[in-house]
Amino acid sequence: PFRDAGADLILRSSDGVEFHVYRAVLWLLSPVFRDMFTLPQPDSEPKVPDVRMPESGVVLHRVLRFCYPGAEPIVQTLGQLAEILEILVQRYDMKSMVPLGQVYLSRYIESDPLGSFAVAARHNWEGLVSSAAKKCLELPLRAPNYKAPEELKYISGTTYHCLIRYHHLAAEAVGRAAEHFKWI
DSSP states (O other): OOBOTTOSEEEEOTTSOEEEEOHHHHHHHOHHHHHHHHSOOOTTOOSSOEEEOSSOHHHHHHHHHHHSTTOOOOOOSHHHHHHHHIIIIIISOOGGGHHHHHHHHHTTTTTOHHHHHHHHHHTTOHHHHHHHHHHHTTSOTTOTTOOOOGGGGGSOHHHHHHHHHHHHHHHHHHHHHHHTTTTO
16 A cells, blocks of 8 residues: 555655655644644755665554555564554644554453563553552462563553552452451
8 A cells, every 4th residue: 555656755664665655634633744844955856755764564564454445464472562552642743543543452361461461561541550459469479480572662560560450459358348248
C-alpha cells in the first residue's frame, strides 16, 4: 500500500526502505508531522520530498499499516504492538490512534496480563490498567522464578511496586474471607 505513484512524500526507513505516502494523512494524524511540514523547505527541494525516519523498514511498515487509511494492521505479538504504540502515541503524538491501540491491547490481557498492564500503564489507559491488574492476580508475580515480560521496560519501579502491592492486598483479602468458611 505504500508504493502509490501519486504520493507526495517519501518516508525513508533507517535501512533505506522507501514508503510513498500522502502528507495530508500524516498532517491529520500527527502534530509532529504537521510541525515538520510547516518548516521552510530549501528551494532545491525535490519534487517529492524524502524524509529520513529513525525506524527500520519492518517497524515503519507495521506503524504505517496501523495508522494509514485502508491498510490492515499487522500485529502478531504484544511486543510488536507495544513498539507500534510507543512510536505512534509517544514519538509522533498520534492521539487519534489511541482507541484502536486500546482495542488491540485488550486482546492481549488474557494471554499476557503483566505485559498488557505495563503497556497500558505506559500510556495511562486506566481502564486497561485495571483489567490487566485484575488478571495479574492469577499470576505468581512474587515467585522467584517468574519470568517477567520485556514490556516491563515501559514502566517505572514505582508502578510495578503498586501492582505487587495490589497483588498482595488482594491475596490478604481472599485469606480473610476464607477464614469465615472454616466450617466447610
